Amino acid sequence: MGRDAWRAIRDRISDEIASGVLLPxxxxxxxxxxxxIFDTGRHxxxxxxxxxxxxxxxxxxxxxxTFVEDAPKLNYHVxxxxxxxxxxxxxxxxxxxxxxxxxxxxxxxxxxxxxxxAEGAPVHRLLRRDMADGxxxxxxxxxxxxxxxxxxxxxxxxxxxxxxxxxxxxxxxYFRRSTSVHSRRAREEEAELLQQHIDQPVLVxxxxxxxxxxxxxxxxxxxxxxxxxxxxxxxxxDVPLRPHSPQQVALTTDGSS
Amino acid sequence: MGRDAWRAIRDRISDEIASGVLLPxxxxxxxxxxxxIFDTGRHxxxxxxxxxxxxxxxxxxxxxxTFVEDAPKLNYHVxxxxxxxxxxxxxxxxxxxxxxxxxxxxxxxxxxxxxxxAEGAPVHRLLRRDMADGxxxxxxxxxxxxxxxxxxxxxxxxxxxxxxxxxxxxxxxYFRRSTSVHSRRAREEEAELLQQHIDQPVLVxxxxxxxxxxxxxxxxxxxxxxxxxxxxxxxxxDVPLRPHSPQQVALTTDGSS
DNA sequence: ACGGATTTGTTCGTATGTATA
DNA sequence: CTATACATACGAACAAATCCG
Numbered sequence: 340m341g342r343d344a345w346r347a348i349r350d351r352i353s354d355e356i357a358s359g360v361l362l363p364x365x366x367x368x369x370x371x372x373x374x375x376i377f378d379t380g381r382h383x384x385x386x387x388x389x390x391x392x393x394x395x396x397x398x399x400x401x402x403x404x405t406f407v408e409d410a411p412k413l414n415y416h417v418x419x420x421x422x423x424x425x426x427x428x429x430x431x432x433x434x435x436x437x438x439x440x441x442x443x444x445x446x447x448x449x450x451x452x453x454x455x456x457a458e459g460a461p462v463h464r465l466l467r468r469d470m471a472d473g474x475x476x477x478x479x480x481x482x483x484x485x486x487x488x489x490x491x492x493x494x495x496x497x498x499x500x501x502x503x504x505x506x507x508x509x510x511x512x513y514f515r516r517s518t519s520v521h522s523r524r525a526r527e528e529e530a531e532l533l534q535q536h537i538d539q540p541v542l543v544x545x546x547x548x549x550x551x552x553x554x555x556x557x558x559x560x561x562x563x564x565x566x567x568x569x570x571x572x573x574x575x576x577d578v579p580l581r582p583h584s585p586q587q588v589a590l591t592t593d594g595s596s
Numbered sequence: 597m598g599r600d601a602w603r604a605i606r607d608r609i610s611d612e613i614a615s616g617v618l619l620p621x622x623x624x625x626x627x628x629x630x631x632x633i634f635d636t637g638r639h640x641x642x643x644x645x646x647x648x649x650x651x652x653x654x655x656x657x658x659x660x661x662t663f664v665e666d667a668p669k670l671n672y673h674v675x676x677x678x679x680x681x682x683x684x685x686x687x688x689x690x691x692x693x694x695x696x697x698x699x700x701x702x703x704x705x706x707x708x709x710x711x712x713x714a715e716g717a718p719v720h721r722l723l724r725r726d727m728a729d730g731x732x733x734x735x736x737x738x739x740x741x742x743x744x745x746x747x748x749x750x751x752x753x754x755x756x757x758x759x760x761x762x763x764x765x766x767x768x769x770y771f772r773r774s775t776s777v778h779s780r781r782a783r784e785e786e787a788e789l790l791q792q793h794i795d796q797p798v799l800v801x802x803x804x805x806x807x808x809x810x811x812x813x814x815x816x817x818x819x820x821x822x823x824x825x826x827x828x829x830x831x832x833x834d835v836p837l838r839p840h841s842p843q844q845v846a847l848t849t850d851g852s853s
Numbered sequence: 854a855c856g857g858a859t860t861t862g863t864t865c866g867t868a869t870g871t872a873t874a
Numbered sequence: 875c876t877a878t879a880c881a882t883a884c885g886a887a888c889a890a891a892t893c894c895g
Contacts, residue, residue, distance in 0.1 A: 344864070369879060380865045385880090393650075393795060394781045401880045402873035414776070418829075519671070521826035522779055522797060524651045538650060540779060540797045540822065565797065569778035572675075572829060601883070626860060637884045642861085658861045659892030 344379045348387035351377075356396055356407055363409030367397070392536040395566025399536065410474045410564070416571050417518065417544075423469055432471035439466045439478075439532075441492055443485050450482045453547050453558040461485040463492055468532060471567075475533045478562040487556070505556065513556060516547045522565060533564045540565045601636045605644035608634075613653055613664055620666030624654070649793040652823025656793065667731045667824050674775065674801075674829050680726055689728035696723040696735075696789075698749055700742050707739045710804050710815040718742040720749055725789060728824075732790045735819040744813070762813070770813060773804045779822060790821045797822045 355361040368376060373384045388405060391397040399405045411432050427434040445459040454462065462482045469477045481501075483491050487508070494504040505513060525533065525541045533541070542565045548557040612618045625633060630641045645662060648654040656662045668689050684691040702716040711719065719739045726734045738758075740748050744765070751761040762770060782790065782798045790798070801818040 371879090380863095382864060382866095386863085388880095390781070390795065399880070400873085401871070402878075404873095404879065517828060517830040519826055519828045520777060520799075522799060522822035524647075538647065538795075542777075542779060565779040569776055572775040572777075628860090639883065639885090643882085645861095656861070657892085658890065659859075661860065661892095 344377065344383040345386035345390070348373070348377050348379070348383060349390045352387065352391060353396060361407050363407050365407045367405040367407070369404065389536075389538065393538045395535070395539060395564075398534075408566075410567050411471045411476075412567060412569070413471055413476065414569050414571050415563075418515070418572050427471050433473075434469065434471060435473065436467055436469040439468055441465050441496070443492070446482070450558055453545070454482065454484055454555045456484055463488065465492075465495065474567070475535075476564055476567055478529060478532055480560040480562075482558040482560075483556065501557070510550050510556060512551050513548050514551070516549045516553075516555070517545075519545045520570065525562075529562055533562070535564050535566070542568065542570075544570070601634065601640035602643035602647070605630070605634050605636070605641060606647045609644065609648060610651075610653060618664050620664050622664045624662040624664070626661065646793075646795065650795045652792070652796060652821075655791075665823075667821070668728045668733075669824060669826070670728055670733065671826050671828050672820075674827050675772070684728050690730070691726065691728060692730065693724055693726040696725055698722050698753070700749070703739070707815055710802070711739065711741055711812045713741055720745065722749075722752065731824070732792075733821055733824055735786060735789055737817040737819075739815040739817075740813065758814070767807050767813060769808050770805050771808070773806045773810075773812070774802075776802045777827065782819075786819055790819070792821050792823070799825065799827075801827070 352361065352367070361367070367373070370381055370384050370388075374381055377384065388397060388399060392399050392405075395410070396408055397405055398408045398410075413427060413430055413432060416426055423436075424434040442464055443461050444464045446454065446456050446462045448458055450456075450462060451458040451460060456462070461484075463485050465479075465481045467479045467481075468475055469479060485491070488504070490507065491504055494507055495501075499507070505511075521543055522540045523543060525535065525537065525539055527537060529541060530537050530539065542561075542563040544561040544563060546559045547555055548559075550556050609618070609624070618624070624630070627638055627641050627645075631638055634641065645654060645656060649656050649662075652667070653665055654662055655665045655667075670684060670687055670689060673683055680693075681691040699721055700718050701721045703711065703713050703719045705715055707713075707719055708715040708717060713719070718741075720742050722736075722738045724736045724738075725732055726736060742748070745761070747764065748761055751764055752758075756764070762768075778800055779797045780800060782792065782794065782796055784794060786798060787794050787796065799818075799820040799822045801820060803814075803816045803818075804812055805814040805816075807813050
């Protein structure tokens with residue numbers, strides 16, 4: 340190996356995964372074995388493994404070994420009136436999930452801002468973990484004002500849907516005010532819950548729902564395993580773009596000068 | 597330093613950036629200096645730098661040094677009828693950009709699929725690079741059928757907007773059919789053009805536009821520096837969610853069983 | 854224009870800690 | 875408990891890019 344040993348190893352293994360020589364779930368040779376195979380030092384092997392783990396192509400487990408990732412790659416349709424379960428089932432994945440925590444906490448700065456409450460005001464915080472075929476996909480926080488929705492936790496615990504819980508509190512119609520998406524490094528707890536590499540990024544999706552008067556009633560924050568999901572915004576948000584009004588149209592990210 | 601040297605270094609520097617002790621653009625001490633400061637080996641220092649560079653907090657340049665990143669963090673509003681320039685100006689950034697390449701190429705599998713053409717059919721491919729305050733934000737590919745839009749490149753070269761170019765070819769109204777977002781590792785050329793670390797992820801945004809008959813007329817693929825942008829889907833795609841029809845509503849990623 | 858100094862990138866070696874089987 | 879396998883840490887050398895006299 341020359342001066343690009345780790346890239347060569349990365350690309351070689353990446354190719355073998357892509358071409359099907361290495362099947363999902365397969366265990367890779369151990370580091371000493373890879374060292375012999377590629378006739379290189381341990382650092383180069385580890386650098387390549389780290390890069391592939393970061394992309395989500397490998398799953399590295401201390402004490403066990405390194406495996407070809409077999410996590411699902413799902414298209415998650417946002418903005419449609421479908422539920423998580425339907426969303427997954429339509430793509431052949433088996434949805435599951437669990438409630439990790441459910442408590443009343445003082446609103447953080449961000450939550451207070453989203454819900455238009457005072458910082459520190461009591462809010463219901465629900466944390467769920469959703470999975471596809473048993474593989475963690477998303478950590479979902481939801482926040483509702485505990486004063487406005489006193490029975491929220493109880494209703495949700497009884498198995499009521501979000502919509503039903505809102506209706507029980509007199510809200511019969513509500514709207515999505517905004518959805519934002521950005522990427523960041525996973526915190527260590529998140530990486531653990533999502534069963535992904537420490538250095539792998541997550542996609543953070545934040546939403547605010549408002550009632551018919553425009554008053555915020557709910558805020559949610561989803562932490563998604565970035566390598567396992569693609570978001571699709573389709574259909575519903577099709578807005579006709581009319582070239583007739585010249586200053587109002589942008590289809591591409593057009594910033595020529 | 598004990599057994600978590602690199603995390604300690606990472607967190608320490610991360611804190612100093614967050615608290616303003618280290619200002620954007622500041623040059624960090626060199627590796628030998630940091631080694632002495634933290635009384636540790638070079639590997640630990642480099643591991644910490646790599647982690648911070650991956651998050652977009654540091655910019656490492658071989659032969660020059662390591663700097664606190666001062667790239668903009670912008671909210672990019674998608675789906676609105678605003679242009680890239682307006683989008684940036686409203687947040688106080690100075691937009692700029694350049695056309696990197698402009699040619700007719702055979703359609704790749706993905707492009708052919710998006711535009712409903714045969715694989716290998718000739719398409720216009722335009723590559724632009726857009727920047728905010730001189731920092732690269734986005735690499736934007738656009739694809740149009742060269743047969744249907746023979747004068748595309750010429751019109752665009754003359755400074756016509758996408759909309760105007762469409763109109764010149766008889767299309768007076770068009771729609772966004774779908775938008776998808778996912779994350780992946782940047783390729784080396786992309787990392788170079790975006791001036792970001794090799795291991796940093798990018799956000800890939802793909803769109804398909806259709807005419808009034810639903811026929812695809814344009815496809816675009818944006819490669820965004822993930823650490824410099826947050827996408828906001830707002831306003832226009834607000835669809836009333838009516839709890840009255842019980843099976844149709846999902847506000848949270850609700851997958852309880 | 855060139856060469857040496859500086860700084861980061863890659864590679865090799867080795868030892869020890871920690872989680873798993 | 876022992877063996878295996880990955881995680882972290884130390885040290886050293888040379889390559890490549892940049893800077894500066």
